[in-house]
Amino acid sequence: MTAPLLDVRNLSVGIGSTGRLILDDVSLSLKPREIVGLVGTSGAGKTVLSKALVNWLAPPLVRRAGEVVFEGQDIFSLGEREMRETRRKVAYVGANPQGALDPTLPVGRQIVEKLRATVPGTSLLNAETAAIELLEAVRIPSARQRFADYPSQFSGGMMQRALIVDALITNPTLLVADNVTQPLDVTVAAQVIRLMKELTEKFETAILFISSSLAVAREASARMLVLDEGRIVEDRPTEDLIARPDHGYTRDLVAETPKIWTTHFTPPPAADDTVLSLRDVSQVYKVKRRTGFGGFDELRAVHNVTFDVRRGDSFAIVGESGCGKSTLMRLLSRLEQPVSGEVICMGEDIAKLKGQRLLEFRRRLQLVLQDPFGSLPPRTAIGAMLEKPLRVHGWRDRAQIRERVETVMVEVGLDPNLYGELPLGLSAGQRQRINVARALVLKPEILIMDETLSSLDQSEQFKLLDLFARLQRDHGLTYIFISHDLAMVRKVCNRVAVMYLGEVFELANNERLFFDPGHPYTMALLSAMPTLEPRRYRPEDCLMEGEPPSPINLPKGCSFRSRCPRAVDRCAERPPHLTTRGQRDFAACHLVVDPAPPAKAALPA
Amino acid sequence: MASLTSDTELPTPMLASQSIARRIFHRAVRSSAFRVGIVLFVILLLATTFYPELSGIDPTKMNVKARLLPPLFFGDNWSWAHPLGTDQIGRDMLVRTLVGLRYSFLIGVLSVVVTLLIGCAFGTVAGYFGGRIDAVIMRITDAQLSIPMIILAIAILGVSRPTIPAIVIVLGLSNWPVYARIMRSVMMTERQQEYVRAAKVSGANDASIILTLLLPLLLPPVLFTSILDIARMMIFESILGFLGLGVQPPTPTFGNIIADGRKYLMNAWWIATMPGLFLGLTLTSINLVGSALETARNAIHEGKS
Numbered sequence: 001m002t003a004p005l006l007d008v009r010n011l012s013v014g015i016g017s018t019g020r021l022i023l024d025d026v027s028l029s030l031k032p033r034e035i036v037g038l039v040g041t042s043g044a045g046k047t048v049l050s051k052a053l054v055n056w057l058a059p060p061l062v063r064r065a066g067e068v069v070f071e072g073q074d075i076f077s078l079g080e081r082e083m084r085e086t087r088r089k090v091a092y093v094g095a096n097p098q099g100a101l102d103p104t105l106p107v108g109r110q111i112v113e114k115l116r117a118t119v120p121g122t123s124l125l126n127a128e129t130a131a132i133e134l135l136e137a138v139r140i141p142s143a144r145q146r147f148a149d150y151p152s153q154f155s156g157g158m159m160q161r162a163l164i165v166d167a168l169i170t171n172p173t174l175l176v177a178d179n180v181t182q183p184l185d186v187t188v189a190a191q192v193i194r195l196m197k198e199l200t201e202k203f204e205t206a207i208l209f210i211s212s213s214l215a216v217a218r219e220a221s222a223r224m225l226v227l228d229e230g231r232i233v234e235d236r237p238t239e240d241l242i243a244r245p246d247h248g249y250t251r252d253l254v255a256e257t258p259k260i261w262t263t264h265f266t267p268p269p270a271a272d273d274t275v276l277s278l279r280d281v282s283q284v285y286k287v288k289r290r291t292g293f294g295g296f297d298e299l300r301a302v303h304n305v306t307f308d309v310r311r312g313d314s315f316a317i318v319g320e321s322g323c324g325k326s327t328l329m330r331l332l333s334r335l336e337q338p339v340s341g342e343v344i345c346m347g348e349d350i351a352k353l354k355g356q357r358l359l360e361f362r363r364r365l366q367l368v369l370q371d372p373f374g375s376l377p378p379r380t381a382i383g384a385m386l387e388k389p390l391r392v393h394g395w396r397d398r399a400q401i402r403e404r405v406e407t408v409m410v411e412v413g414l415d416p417n418l419y420g421e422l423p424l425g426l427s428a429g430q431r432q433r434i435n436v437a438r439a440l441v442l443k444p445e446i447l448i449m450d451e452t453l454s455s456l457d458q459s460e461q462f463k464l465l466d467l468f469a470r471l472q473r474d475h476g477l478t479y480i481f482i483s484h485d486l487a488m489v490r491k492v493c494n495r496v497a498v499m500y501l502g503e504v505f506e507l508a509n510n511e512r513l514f515f516d517p518g519h520p521y522t523m524a525l526l527s528a529m530p531t532l533e534p535r536r537y538r539p540e541d542c543l544m545e546g547e548p549p550s551p552i553n554l555p556k557g558c559s560f561r562s563r564c565p566r567a568v569d570r571c572a573e574r575p576p577h578l579t580t581r582g583q584r585d586f587a588a589c590h591l592v593v594d595p596a597p598p599a600k601a602a603l604p605a
Numbered sequence: 606m607a608s609l610t611s612d613t614e615l616p617t618p619m620l621a622s623q624s625i626a627r628r629i630f631h632r633a634v635r636s637s638a639f640r641v642g643i644v645l646f647v648i649l650l651l652a653t654t655f656y657p658e659l660s661g662i663d664p665t666k667m668n669v670k671a672r673l674l675p676p677l678f679f680g681d682n683w684s685w686a687h688p689l690g691t692d693q694i695g696r697d698m699l700v701r702t703l704v705g706l707r708y709s710f711l712i713g714v715l716s717v718v719v720t721l722l723i724g725c726a727f728g729t730v731a732g733y734f735g736g737r738i739d740a741v742i743m744r745i746t747d748a749q750l751s752i753p754m755i756i757l758a759i760a761i762l763g764v765s766r767p768t769i770p771a772i773v774i775v776l777g778l779s780n781w782p783v784y785a786r787i788m789r790s791v792m793m794t795e796r797q798q799e800y801v802r803a804a805k806v807s808g809a810n811d812a813s814i815i816l817t818l819l820l821p822l823l824l825p826p827v828l829f830t831s832i833l834d835i836a837r838m839m840i841f842e843s844i845l846g847f848l849g850l851g852v853q854p855p856t857p858t859f860g861n862i863i864a865d866g867r868k869y870l871m872n873a874w875w876i877a878t879m880p881g882l883f884l885g886l887t888l889t890s891i892n893l894v895g896s897a898l899e900t901a902r903n904a905i906h907e908g909k910s
Contacts, residue, residue: 333806362808375799379822379906389807
């Protein structure tokens, strides 16, 4: 048994002069080279704990009792100079890579600066070499050039890697990783977690991996701590914890984590008539060229997307950031018009709608937006917010409007007494209900859910999903979910379109997509998805290192080629199109073989 | 730390039946700053409306015998007939100041209204629509900004007669680009908000989004800051009066009273001081009311009852 590297003893942290404790008698220990997961809901005190470990408690937070012993020394007893020395051994990576890097300095310089500040006497040249070596170690391609690039030229995943380098450059023995994967896409997050595991071996660093998701923390760590309302309620090996959660809170956490492979999905009956269909829809944006004398680059946001949505469907559009989901949402809701192709609703191309017909289309198709805070006009009473769409659509009778609004409020589970209130102090879930109500008051037929649930916590998501299911039954709604959350999609959607760099890579029914994916990218996505169940696909087999190519300079051939473990020569030559796999399922991959002869080349439905 | 506090301090939504505007007003009334300001303002308003007529003193009537009388309790020859003393040709300072206040205040308020109308209209359109419209409007504001106020005033008021409408227009024109810029920048950030998108999807057109959604949200803070500009405009009017481009004598305004009094500053300090005092009082009262309203508005929108 080695001596613990970090030993937290009975640490209590409170707010200012009030008696409230954020951390209550927390004790934990970390051995060298160990990754320990720490999970808890928002507000459980995770961030405060992570700050306390690196001696970053700022007023109004005060340490009430206890000590943090790092390599045999209580860090709270250290003076400022000694603490600075210690900082080279304790590193911290946060959840907001954009905010942590100075946008006006090249990334490399910031890393060198940190090294030279914490390890005085490092020569500039040595520091640069060390930084470049580490950038290579975290697999930033062409690290030497990237060293001189500015943070704005890095993608989110690369920035997070650069920050890990920034943390590791001083060769720390302890790395506190606070929600590092939260802002990242699943495939990139999986890569980062894999990277961190390797780093513990390579650099002999112990990692405290803090996460709000049990499944993510499980990927990373062998031992798990559970923090609930400032107390550590569990401290056990991960698998044991998940198999037999002790504490009530952990049980809830395990139960709430969605299951993907062990549940079965019964699709709600969808009618045969099509309510919305896309025909070769493309959207291209012009982006100002950064270098040279102006000129524009073309950014291919959505490329030849074709699918049908049937009445009663819960249709999901999934993909990672930058895949064109949001552009597609804007095209579907006619906030933008495509450069080519058409979106057909009620038998008409929506681009051609005008006046009354356009208003009628607006009534049928409504949007529920992502951000529960930005999507409600501030300083407007809830009732007024919900009345607005009715007024736009020509309702004039005050009593009638009020009645309709109150009916909808009750329907989505809002207290009608909130009518004259501002949406202040409402939880994200309540606000999202207002959002749903605003969309519903016009009695639409199609609702587009643009990442509607992504900002809510697990239990709130479940409640809203139940609400959605009830509304769908009562009103025969058709849903189009735009999401990156495959677990949610697995639970509620009957049909799924997977997008990558503006193209639909796969279009299939729920069961088929998850259990028999036709496209390597779908498989990569599925393999990267953190769950508590035994994995169906191993990420090592499904996903290569690397990041999606820039949508401005797309390579020839298949755009997934650079990350695809199964790429063949043909993939570099020409892009694949959607090929049918039978049973109305399609995938855009050269490896997919059409089971039936292309006699009746049907459009994907 | 936001996540820590927001979880625990969920205010239970109050169930007031009053509209939000009324709640703001009621909250403002409860503050002492508002009460002091409104009392001061009402006193000044009543005085300037009724005193000149009720007292029967003509602000332009000269009285050489009673020239350069000091205000009450100053010096040895003060009199109750002229509480604020008299000027170099024996005109009553109180009446002159109150009449001057009328003109100055009128000019201040009207020129701010002109500024706001032009500035907010341009700024809103530029910020909301962006692109080419924005470029054109912003070049116009740049052109306007490059003309110094005094030069503009001399050009316009020197050519036409310096009447009150002309002065209002000059002052209004000289200041609007600031408002155009402010409105444009807030509009540009606000139009990208999701709730604007939600309004568009619900079928609202641009005009109704601007007029019923964005302006009610963005205008109040601008209005509150513009109250401070009333003061600035009154001072500018004084400057114009001082240059001889303001309202022409014998009509008293703060500008020309101060300009007159400047020559007698050594032996009759009160001539130039009294308008300044009243200017200060008026502005203090307006600012107190304005800031109390703004504080109340912010408090209500932060969820206090």
